[in-house]
Amino acid sequence: MNGRTIATAALAQFKKVRVAYLRLRGQTPDTVAEQRVVDGTSWDEFCDTLKSAGAAIVFPGTPTDPLTQAEGYRYLSRLTRAGLEAFVEYADPRAPVLRRMIHETAKMGSDNPDNHYLNATVDGTLDYRITGTRGTVDYLGFGTQEGNYGEGGQMPTTGYVEAADLEIGPDGRFELIVSATAHDGNWLPMTPATGLLIVRQTFADRTAEVPADLTIELLAGSAPPEPLTPAQLDAGLGKASLLVAGASMLFAKWARDFAQHxxxxxxxxxxxxxxxxxxxxxxxxxxxxxxxxxxxxxxxxxxxxxxxxxxxxxxxxxxxxxxxxxxxxxxxxxxxxxxxxxxxxxxxxxxxxxxxxxxxxxxxxxxxxxxxxxxxxxxxxxxxxxxxxxxxxxx
Structure with missing residues (x-):
């Protein structure tokens, strides 16, 4: 078991102990979240974590020229925007939306210029259906992953399927079931721990190819999302700020390691x-x-x-x-x-x-x-x- 796994397990255990302690005091996680939002603690911690993310910009070995430093702080602002959209605006797995988290002005992890990425927040205990048209893009792949960009640090794949393996109608239309239980026909596996769906469309020639046109919905039928709760905001701000701090430091370390060759x-x-x-x-x-x-x-x-x-x-x-x-x-x-x-x-x-x-x-x-x-x-x-x-x- 590596240090990251130990830290993740320790955090999970801490959360369980904390919930038990709160219940003994007659409080619940929801009431604590309400208090944190009302007294400004959620926002203060969000801002403090963003400030701490600046450590990646001065990580040992990082170039100090003005261009690299300017791009570094722009990078943090881009991650902040991506994190808020992912974990505050589009965080409800019961109202999933396929959207571009990584694109021309929000990038990380050596994003592929040939790719048109689509992400959706999902819940591995629920069932989904993707419908749409194949388009003519050179490569189309669907993957599910455990966790998400705002927690942990590892996101193992829980299922993967390519358009070449799907049954697609002569008009280019198809549907794909996304679930943890096996399904006849086109099926993308998940596990109960799955939290993210990623669609990769890879162009060979962007000037001539047509991307797939896709939508996602709950199999049982989608409904308008419930009004925002303090607990959702508290969790969303925390995950967004952890994405900024965690991703920036992770890839700062990758850059340092890559520089060895x-x-x-x-x-x-x-x-x-x-x-x-x-x-x-x-x-x-x-x-x-x-x-x-x-x-x-x-x-x-x-x-x-x-x-x-x-x-x-x-x-x-x-x-x-x-x-x-x-x-x-x-x-x-x-x-x-x-x-x-x-x-x-x-x-x-x-x-x-x-x-x-x-x-x-x-x-x-x-x-x-x-x-x-x-x-x-x-x-x-x-x-x-x-x-x-x-x-x-x-x-």
Whole structure:
């Protein structure tokens, strides 16, 4: 049992003891929450936890240049927005909504620029139905996970299914049952501990593909949510602030660890990835990059038989760089291939007029990720740093 597991178990035991103590005093968790909201304790603790999250911005080894620091504090503000939407606005599992928690202006954990993420808060003891149209997006996957982004630190997958495995009508319509008990037809498993549903839509060509159009509802029928309770607000503010503090520190540590193999691309432990909520069908290569003003990073690899692959550049906070306005990633569809079918990617500060250029967008360091999606084999990408003058000598 690791330290994180021990801490989580201790917290659960503390909550049980606290509830028993409150009952002995004639109080309930609901009445305590009412008092905390009325006297401002809930808000004070929310603000205090947000303030403490600033520790991630000055974590040992973090770059102190103005750009990285500015992006760091923006990162905290983005996590705050995402946390409040997830745990205050859309936290009721009896009124689920598929919505984008991670997108162009809210990012974490080396978010995939090719992905259109949808999340919904669910309860593993309830049954749900997803309905909609398949669209033409290259890859569509549905996963359930234990816990959520605001508690714990590990989010093991409790069920996964891909569109390729579903029965879909000729008009592209389908329905998918999400439940802890087995169901005939299209079924996405949960466990009683499941708390989160994630839909990943991966584009090969965003300019031409149509995303799936999806809705989720309780199988027994959805009803308007009950009015907000103090207990819901108290819990929601706590989870939102823990997301900001926990996620920012977790990925600050990842960045520190990745920097130990700067400008290389070692395979990331698949088991660790899945426990953190990664797609179980993907093999990741997480690392760090750092380039001087006149340096470039060359990445070369054979391409195996696979559903897809991509490479992306992130900032220090493991946020994908701004793919709305800059070319910061390349994938199976957009890449230019060499005659032997291999690929060469060039990360450089300025356009070298070479295929597969990745723009650093004014950064001199950050994280990076290479992914193989359902690949038959997993070739090791090769890397080397060269001077920008040497780029002209590449064939």
């Amino acid at each position: 700067t400008n290389e691309l070692p395979m990331f432990d698949p088991e660790r990835s899945t426990k953190a909520g990664g797609d179980p069908n993907i093999i990741y290569y997480h690392s760090y990059w750092r380039l001087g003003p006149d340096e470039a990073l060359i990445i070369e690899s054979e391409i195996p038989e696979c559903d897809g692959w991509n490479f992306q550049l992130d900032n220090h906070w493991l946020e994908s760089l701004d793919y709305r306005y800059h070319t910061i990633h390349v994938n199976k569809h957009t890449a230019k291939y060499r005659e032997d079918g291999s690929v060469r990617i060039v990360v450089a500060h300025r356009d070298p007029v070479l295929p597969n250029w990745i723009d650093t967008t004014g950064h001199d360091c950050g994280a990076m990720t290479f992914r193989w999606i359902r690949a038959a084999t997993h070739p090791q990408p090769r890397t080397r740093v060269v001077s920008t003058a040497e780029l002209a000598q590449l064939d």
